[in-house]
Amino acid sequence: xxxxxFRVNTxxxxxxxxxxxxxxxxLDSGNYxxxxxxxxxxxxxxxxGSSASExxxxxxxxxxxxxxxxxxxxxxxxxxLQQEGLIVPVDGExxxxxxxxxxxxxxxxxxxxxxxxxxxxxxxxxxxxxxLLDPIHDxxxxxxxxxxxxxxx
Amino acid sequence: MPxxxxxxxxxxxxxxxxxxxxxxxxxxxxxxxxxxxTGPIERSYIIGGYLIRLSFAGEALxxxxxxxxxxxxxxxxxxxLRICLSDSESTGQSMIPRPWEDGDFLARGVIQGYNTERIxxxxxxxxxxxSVLDKERNLAVFWAPDPRLPYWEEGSPLRTILYWWLLSxxxxxxxxxxxxxxxxxxxxxxxxxxxKSTTALACLESNLSYVGDDYTLLGLDPGPxxxxxxxxxxLNNDHAQRFPALLPKIANTDRLTEEKALLFVNEHYPAKVAxxxxxxxxxxxxxxxxxxxxxxRVSVAMALASLAPSTIFQLPRAGNEAFKFLATFARQLPCxxxxxxxxxxxxxxxIEGLLAQIDSDSLxxxx
Numbered sequence: 001x002x003x004x005x006f007r008v009n010t011x012x013x014x015x016x017x018x019x020x021x022x023x024x025x026x027l028d029s030g031n032y033x034x035x036x037x038x039x040x041x042x043x044x045x046x047x048x049g050s051s052a053s054e055x056x057x058x059x060x061x062x063x064x065x066x067x068x069x070x071x072x073x074x075x076x077x078x079x080x081l082q083q084e085g086l087i088v089p090v091d092g093e094x095x096x097x098x099x100x101x102x103x104x105x106x107x108x109x110x111x112x113x114x115x116x117x118x119x120x121x122x123x124x125x126x127x128x129x130x131x132l133l134d135p136i137h138d139x140x141x142x143x144x145x146x147x148x149x150x151x152x153x
Numbered sequence: 154m155p156x157x158x159x160x161x162x163x164x165x166x167x168x169x170x171x172x173x174x175x176x177x178x179x180x181x182x183x184x185x186x187x188x189x190x191t192g193p194i195e196r197s198y199i200i201g202g203y204l205i206r207l208s209f210a211g212e213a214l215x216x217x218x219x220x221x222x223x224x225x226x227x228x229x230x231x232x233x234l235r236i237c238l239s240d241s242e243s244t245g246q247s248m249i250p251r252p253w254e255d256g257d258f259l260a261r262g263v264i265q266g267y268n269t270e271r272i273x274x275x276x277x278x279x280x281x282x283x284s285v286l287d288k289e290r291n292l293a294v295f296w297a298p299d300p301r302l303p304y305w306e307e308g309s310p311l312r313t314i315l316y317w318w319l320l321s322x323x324x325x326x327x328x329x330x331x332x333x334x335x336x337x338x339x340x341x342x343x344x345x346x347x348x349k350s351t352t353a354l355a356c357l358e359s360n361l362s363y364v365g366d367d368y369t370l371l372g373l374d375p376g377p378x379x380x381x382x383x384x385x386x387x388l389n390n391d392h393a394q395r396f397p398a399l400l401p402k403i404a405n406t407d408r409l410t411e412e413k414a415l416l417f418v419n420e421h422y423p424a425k426v427a428x429x430x431x432x433x434x435x436x437x438x439x440x441x442x443x444x445x446x447x448x449x450r451v452s453v454a455m456a457l458a459s460l461a462p463s464t465i466f467q468l469p470r471a472g473n474e475a476f477k478f479l480a481t482f483a484r485q486l487p488c489x490x491x492x493x494x495x496x497x498x499x500x501x502x503x504i505e506g507l508l509a510q511i512d513s514d515s516l517x518x519x520x
Binding site: 017023025030032034124126127131144148 | 247248249250251261278279280298299303453454457458463465466467472476477480483484
């Protein structure tokens with residue numbers, strides 16, 4: 001598990017990170033997510049090709065925290081991201097994209113490390129109803145579903 | 154494919170391309186034969202700066218033009234996009250049998266196997282209308298079985314076709330309202346029921362202009378701008394009661410038990426409708442129960458999370474491209490939570506105050 005790398009589950013998943021906050025959308029399920037602080041940092045590392053153990057090391061280098069807690073939180077978040085279909089394991093060794101990684105890592109390490117707070121994946125499911133397939137109950141002679149007059153929007 | 158909703162089918166891309174074009178052509182031929190019987194009726198509109206012509210087979214679907222009337226033009230030159238509209242009942246022309254299976258109706262109305270880089274096909278279950286666009290020919294067909302369309306179709310007509318085609322012109326349809334004045338405008342985002350319409354309609358009696366209250370068009374060149382798309386306002390019946398001056402102007406008073414209140418702003422406040430404004434800020438309305446309305450700065454990511462899902466999940470084939478567009482748009486703007494007060498008269502003054510402040514701060518916006 002620790003050497004396992006992942007990739008973002010494109011094209012099912014689209015995402016943007018703005019000012020340290022990641023917004024992630026699963027286009028198939030209708031769920032969307034946000035990650036801030038440590039969570040957004042981890043998302044950026046995973047997206048750039050870091051393995052689970054590399055994520056743990058980089059989080060410990062960047063944040064002030066207990067190694068065991070960091071290890072547990074990273075594993076839990078990675079499992080959650082997989083469970084939600086946001087990332088998928090990459091076969092083989094893969095490689096960390098060092099150039100892109102520098103975009104994620106803090107540029108100035110002279111400051112005191114911020115405290116590690118367990119990452120939280122915020123999940124929103126309020127758009128799912130828009131993706132529910134309309135059941136086809138009644139069709140005309142040419143096979144066209146008849147109008148469904150349920151009010152919407 | 155631009156969205157994961159279009160899943161690979163078991164036929165080759167070439168076959169899919171070929172049968173999609175054939176399907177479009179069959180539908181277009183059916184429209185032309187209908188129009189030969191009914192006679193042509195045409196209406197032209199400038200939408201997002203593009204000349205778009207609606208060609209009708211008969212008068213039955215002319216009710217769809219009310220929401221676009223503020224954008225009408227007499228320009229008779231070759232249009233950038235032509236949309237052909239017809240219905241089965243008034244023309245007596247049956248729809249051609251559908252060439253796909255029940256399982257090919259995907260979420261958001263996308264039809265599997267009939268969506269390619271060139272041809273876009275979707276079915277709207279509420280109206281049972283089919284929308285098909287041939288991007289290569291800048292030609293689309295909208296066909297409904299019955300011309301008596303649901304109120305939402307009259308309020309935001311041809312939304313799917315317009316979204317598909319305008320995206321090629323780098324204009325993004327967004328589920329958001331917009332109001333403003335000579336210094337610029339604010340985009341008001343959020344899912345249904347968040348207060349977009351309430352905010353936009355509360356501004357009708359103020360100095361602010363109305364661009365739209367549900368769906369608008371966004372552009373990025375030369376800076377963040379909003380274009381008006383529909384002049385129709387939709388309100389839950391209980392919200393409509395909060396605007397006593399608007400009640401006599403509601404278009405569907407006889408159907409309010411089953412439909413939202415529909416108001417065509419251009420028919421009653423034509424001078425208030427603005428067709429284009431540079432955008433200075435994004436507001437996310439939130440009902441608070443407090444009397445006064447106030448603003449609270451929020452992150453750009455929060456604005457994106459409010460704007461993008463409620464836009465993308467309403468539009469067939471929308472996905473990564475729409476999300477990236479909205480992210481680029483939002484990154485350029487300050488974002489605020491608009492905490493709506495119960496005194497609706499305070500809403501426009503708060504927005505005007507924000508626009509004045511941004512203008513005096515000379516934030517880097519388009520002028």
